[in-house]
Amino acid sequence: MFRLNWKWAVTVLMIVAAAAGAGCKKRASDPFPASGAVAGWDKTSDTRVFAAKDLWQYIDGDAEQYISAGVVSTSTSDYKYQGQLEAVVDVYTMNDAAGARKILETGQSKDAKSIQLGDAGVAYSQSVIFRKGPHLVRIVAYESTPDTPQALLALARGVEAKL
Amino acid sequence: MKNRREFLKTAATGAALLGSSAAADKLGFAAMLDQHAEAAKSKVVVARDAALHNASGQLDEKRVLDLLDRAMAAYTGRDKQAEAWKRIVPVGKVIGLKVNGLGGKGISTHFALVMAIAERLQQAGVKPGEIVVWERDARSLEACGLTVNTDPSRVRVYGNDVAGYENEPVAFGTVSVKLAKILTRECAMVIGLPILKDHSLGCGVTFAMKNMYGVVERPQDLHVGGCNPAVADLNCIPTIREKVRFTIGDAISSVYDGGPSFHPERLWYPNALIVGEDRVAVDRTAWQMIERKRAEAGMPTLEAAGRPPRYIATAADQAHNLGSNDPQRIHLMEV
Numbered sequence: 001m002f003r004l005n006w007k008w009a010v011t012v013l014m015i016v017a018a019a020a021g022a023g024c025k026k027r028a029s030d031p032f033p034a035s036g037a038v039a040g041w042d043k044t045s046d047t048r049v050f051a052a053k054d055l056w057q058y059i060d061g062d063a064e065q066y067i068s069a070g071v072v073s074t075s076t077s078d079y080k081y082q083g084q085l086e087a088v089v090d091v092y093t094m095n096d097a098a099g100a101r102k103i104l105e106t107g108q109s110k111d112a113k114s115i116q117l118g119d120a121g122v123a124y125s126q127s128v129i130f131r132k133g134p135h136l137v138r139i140v141a142y143e144s145t146p147d148t149p150q151a152l153l154a155l156a157r158g159v160e161a162k163l
Numbered sequence: 164m165k166n167r168r169e170f171l172k173t174a175a176t177g178a179a180l181l182g183s184s185a186a187a188d189k190l191g192f193a194a195m196l197d198q199h200a201e202a203a204k205s206k207v208v209v210a211r212d213a214a215l216h217n218a219s220g221q222l223d224e225k226r227v228l229d230l231l232d233r234a235m236a237a238y239t240g241r242d243k244q245a246e247a248w249k250r251i252v253p254v255g256k257v258i259g260l261k262v263n264g265l266g267g268k269g270i271s272t273h274f275a276l277v278m279a280i281a282e283r284l285q286q287a288g289v290k291p292g293e294i295v296v297w298e299r300d301a302r303s304l305e306a307c308g309l310t311v312n313t314d315p316s317r318v319r320v321y322g323n324d325v326a327g328y329e330n331e332p333v334a335f336g337t338v339s340v341k342l343a344k345i346l347t348r349e350c351a352m353v354i355g356l357p358i359l360k361d362h363s364l365g366c367g368v369t370f371a372m373k374n375m376y377g378v379v380e381r382p383q384d385l386h387v388g389g390c391n392p393a394v395a396d397l398n399c400i401p402t403i404r405e406k407v408r409f410t411i412g413d414a415i416s417s418v419y420d421g422g423p424s425f426h427p428e429r430l431w432y433p434n435a436l437i438v439g440e441d442r443v444a445v446d447r448t449a450w451q452m453i454e455r456k457r458a459e460a461g462m463p464t465l466e467a468a469g470r471p472p473r474y475i476a477t478a479a480d481q482a483h484n485l486g487s488n489d490p491q492r493i494h495l496m497e498v
Contacts, residue, residue, distance in 0.1 A: 056383035061423040126427035142269045
């Protein structure tokens with residue numbers, strides 16, 4: 001009787017351990033801050049996700065450079081700051097950090113300002129681009145206001161914290 | 164040297180272009196020949212308004228209609244807008260306005276331009292439901308500030324995602340594509356409304372001819388080799404060649420590097436429209452505009468950057484004969 005109970009207990013423990021282990025696995029991260037999570041910013045669209053083979057549907061003509069750098073998937077969502085300033089957040093997940101680095105470095109222009117964000121990043125008056133591990137994040141505002149640079153940087157920090 | 168028959172034919176054509184023999188007498192024979200030579204060129208109008216954007220980059224939408232009017236008056240030689248438009252579009256037929264919203268909200272055909280054209284078309288006698296504003300899908304239209312509408316009592320706005328594509332592909336040269344039904348079945352004539360952009364992945368420039376990538380089911384298949392000769396081949400497909408007969412190119416704002424996506428750090432405001440029937444001449448003019456801006460910004464030419472828009476010359480070659488790439492054969496009017 002005891003012998004049977006002992007085996008039973010071990011089996012139950014193994015099942016519990018396996019279940020707990022599965023539960024502890026890191027979920028596929030959702031890098032998009034919810035409305036209000038970053039002060040002033042609202043998420044104004046559903047997140048759209050594109051596999052590499054479908055990326056042309058989102059950025060036809062630009063897709064090839066991401067594909068050649070090893071993009072696996074791309075997620076995008078629209079945001080609005082204080083009900084006025086519209087922006088879009090694109091998160092490109094690459095095969096590895098080298099792919100993200102390649103995109104970040106090839107796309108820079110002379111007026112890029114380096115920022116401390118993720119593994120590396122740059123900011124312009126209407127956009128912030130940074131990389132963290134295999135992720136390349138591009139946040140673009142559709143207009144330039146005095147608040148735009150700081151607002152974009154705050155949103156970028158919100159995304160970075162969720163990666 | 165011309166023989167007598169060719170000479171008489173040329174002279175007669177010249178007189179006809181001038182409108183009357185009295186006009187020929189008034190201007191003199193040499194002037195008549197000059198006019199004829201000018202008329203034989205592809206006309207491209209670049210209309211500008213430096214005040215179209217204010218200092219903070221806001222578009223003054225009210226000025227867009229005036230700019231369009233100036234462009235059309237210069238192109239057609241008609242000051243009355245209804246008359247000007249009747250020289251371009253057939254009344255009683257469905258007119259397509261192929262916009263470009265691929266680059267997203269920041270770099271898509273401007274809503275104010277689309278509305279201005281729709282207004283002038285209606286004043287020329289085109290019914291609202293005979294105007295179809297179209298792009299690849301609803302999202303691309305939204306990027307232009309447009310909302311899908313299929314109600315035929317109003318200007319229609321919808322994408323290929325609603326109307327679909329033909330089942331059978333058509334081919335020319337290297338391309339074999341399925342065309343959008345809006346092009347094949349709805350429209351009698353199409354006016355292209357591309358937006359001027361750099362194309363950083365080999366193509367160099369995207370404008371009038373490249374805008375036709377939005378009328379096929381799988382544009383992603385046409386980007387190899389810097390889109391050359393795919394752009395030229397695509398525009399030679401008879402339905403595209405015959406129906407897409409006019410371009411009102413949006414150079415109100417543009418990206419001179421990093422396109423075709425929106426890169427605000429490379430955004431600039433040419434504050435211009437580029438108008439013409441010859442799509443090759445229009446593209447060549449647009450290309451030069453981008454080159455001038457790149458030079459001003461201290462950037463290399465597209466050739467030096469490894470992505471000259473070779474498809475423009477290809478489109479002008481004997482195999483394609485879509486228009487003129489030779490500046491000596493382009494009558495450029497800047498107004």
